[in-house]
Amino acid sequence: MLSGKSVRAVGAMSGTSLDGVDVAIVETDGEVIFGFGKSGYRAYSDTERTVLRAALGNWPTDDVRAAKGVIEAAHIEALHGFEGVDIIGFHGQTLAHDPRGRGTHQIGDGAHLARALGVPVVWGFRTSDVALGGEGAPLAPFYHHALACKIGAKAPLCFLNLGGVGNMTWVDPSKEKPEDEGALLAFDTGPANAPINDLMTARFGTPYDKDGALARGGEVVGASLELFLEDPYFARMPPKSLDRDGFGDMIGLVRELQDGDAAATLTAMCAAAVLRGMEHCPLPPERVLVCGGGRHNPVLMEMLEVSLDCPVMPVESVGLDGDMLEAQAFAYLAVRVARGLPTSGPSTTGVRALVGGGEVSRP
Numbered sequence: 001m002l003s004g005k006s007v008r009a010v011g012a013m014s015g016t017s018l019d020g021v022d023v024a025i026v027e028t029d030g031e032v033i034f035g036f037g038k039s040g041y042r043a044y045s046d047t048e049r050t051v052l053r054a055a056l057g058n059w060p061t062d063d064v065r066a067a068k069g070v071i072e073a074a075h076i077e078a079l080h081g082f083e084g085v086d087i088i089g090f091h092g093q094t095l096a097h098d099p100r101g102r103g104t105h106q107i108g109d110g111a112h113l114a115r116a117l118g119v120p121v122v123w124g125f126r127t128s129d130v131a132l133g134g135e136g137a138p139l140a141p142f143y144h145h146a147l148a149c150k151i152g153a154k155a156p157l158c159f160l161n162l163g164g165v166g167n168m169t170w171v172d173p174s175k176e177k178p179e180d181e182g183a184l185l186a187f188d189t190g191p192a193n194a195p196i197n198d199l200m201t202a203r204f205g206t207p208y209d210k211d212g213a214l215a216r217g218g219e220v221v222g223a224s225l226e227l228f229l230e231d232p233y234f235a236r237m238p239p240k241s242l243d244r245d246g247f248g249d250m251i252g253l254v255r256e257l258q259d260g261d262a263a264a265t266l267t268a269m270c271a272a273a274v275l276r277g278m279e280h281c282p283l284p285p286e287r288v289l290v291c292g293g294g295r296h297n298p299v300l301m302e303m304l305e306v307s308l309d310c311p312v313m314p315v316e317s318v319g320l321d322g323d324m325l326e327a328q329a330f331a332y333l334a335v336r337v338a339r340g341l342p343t344s345g346p347s348t349t350g351v352r353a354l355v356g357g358g359e360v361s362r363p
Contacts, residue, residue, distance in 0.1 A: 006034045010082045011089040011331030012075050016164025016244040017193050017293055018052050019207065020044050021078040024324035025085060030335035031177075033150045039324045042078035044070075049207075056244060058095050059105050067093070071108040076116045088113065089334030089358075090123040091326075097137065097243040103127075104136045111361035122334035124359045129344050134351025135241035138167040141186040141348040142336065143329035145171050145178035151318045155286040158278075159315070160304075161326065162294025164194035164244050166274060169348075170281045179345050179354055185282060186348040187238030190273025192294050195250045196266045202251075209263050212299030218260025220268040224253040228269045234276045239350035270294065271303035278308060287311045291322035333358065 006029050013022045021044075025037025044052065048070045055067035071093045079088065092108030110123030126136035144159040153173040161167050166189040175183035196215075197208045209215055228250065233240070250269065254262035278285075287310055294300050295314040304312045315322040333343045337358035345354045 005029060007086040007335060008037060008084060009087045009089060009331035009335050010037075010079065010085045011091075011327040011329065011334065012079060013091050013327040013330055014071065014075070014093045015326065016094060017197060018044060018049050018164075019293070021074050022324055022327040023078045023082060024321070024327040024331060025082065026328045026331040028146070028332050028335055030332070030339045030341050031146070033146050033332070036321070036328065038082070039321065039327070040078060040082070041323070042074055044074065048074065052093065055095050055107070059102060064095065064107055067095070068107045068109070072112055075108065075113060079113070079117055085119060087334050087338055088117065088119050088121045089330035089332070090121050091125060091330050092123060094244070097241065099130045099135045099137075099241060104130050110359065114361040114363045118363045120338070120360055120362045122337045122358045122360050125330070125333060125337075125343065125357045128357045129349050129351050129355050132351050132353065132355055134344060134349035134355065135239055136349060137241035138169065138186050138188060138348070139333065139344060139357075140167075140326060140329040141169040141171075141184045142178040142343055143332045144169040145173070145175075145184055146332065147320065148173040151320070156281075156283050158281065158285040158288045160189075160274060160288050160290045162192040162270070162290060162292040162300070163326070164192060164197070165242050165246075166190055166192035166270060166294070168274070168277050170285060179342050182282070184347050185238060185280065187240045187277065187280070188242040189277035190233065190242065190270070191247045191250060192270045192292070194244050195247070196263060196270070198251060199254070199262055199266060203259055208293070209267075209297065212267065212297040214260055214263040215267040215297075215299045218258065218262070218264035221254070221257055221261055221265045224257070224265050225268055225272060227253055229272055229276065234273070238280050239348060241349070264299070267297065267300050268303060270300060271307055274304060275307045285310055287313065289313060289315045289318060289320075291315045291320070291325040295322055
């Protein structure tokens with residue numbers, strides 16, 4: 001569909017934290033990142049967030065029309081004003097993810113967005129990967145490889161995304177292409193912001209622990225943390241992925257704790273999951289670059305810094321935008337899909353062969 005020249009692609013991402021829609025432009029040929037364009041953010045209202053939260057865990061056989069309407073309207077609104085782009089990468093909203101069972105379910109009709117916005121839309125990124133035996137997640141690793149090359153990295157490093165769920169990509173930038181053997185290893189580390197956010201919503205009616213203030217005033221309860229780390233997920237070899245509520249008993253492990261202790265313990269669980277994930281890296285990374293909302297939580301970042309044996313820093317330290325990195329990833333992947341390039345492989349999702357996931361809908 002697209003020639004090998006650089007194009008302006010815009011990506012849109014709504015994550016499992018249910019905070020809003022991130023939108024960002026990337027200039028790329030699907031391999032090299034030539035530059036970044038403007039970005040934007042459209043927050044969900046409390047009413048919209050309630051509708052989306054009620055739909056979590058639902059499958060295509062369930063009635064998700066209200067949530068689908070919220071996602072499509074919010075994305076169309078967020079994408080208006082991003083003119084002069086050649087293609088849109090639309091992730092949609094994940095409601096359920098069970099790659100070894102019922103599959104994966106993202107809502108949002110890319111064909112509807114293409115008609116509304118007058119631009120080709122690539123969507124349904126995860127479906128073909130899961131159909132071929134892959135986990136369908138994480139999908140940003142091929143973009144992480146391009147970013148490692150963009151910032152001039154020479155030694156292996158990790159990109160750590162702390163959204164609702166945490167995921168890690170180990171990158172060897174000496175490999176020319178992301179699909180090269182040994183270039184990447186990627187997997188979900190475990191729950192990240194989602195259980196903390198759920199605790200704050202349930203106990204205080206607020207969406208998150210701002211600046212880690214509640215966790216800062218509490219103490220980590222070791223017994224709860226140890227029970228969390230007994231979950232067999234941590235012993236599974238990657239690639240592996242999680243549903244947002246894959247650790248549904250986490251809130252139960254802190255239910256009897258005081259507010260501060262509960263927040264501190266859930267935050268420590270997130271950091272401990274990352275530490276366990278580091279055990280799978282083929283070689284120790286030179287540094288860990290953190291993106292996603294979790295990097296704004298100073299308590300979580302401090303826990304990571306004291307736990308890991310390498311520098312831990314937000315991606316802004318190398319000139320990247322940690323709020324928009326996931327949206328940028330789907331812009332980049334959209335171009336790869338349009339050019340017939342792979343977007344995932346055995347080392348990133350466990351799929352049996354390289355896959356170029358995604359459906360292209362034209363206006």
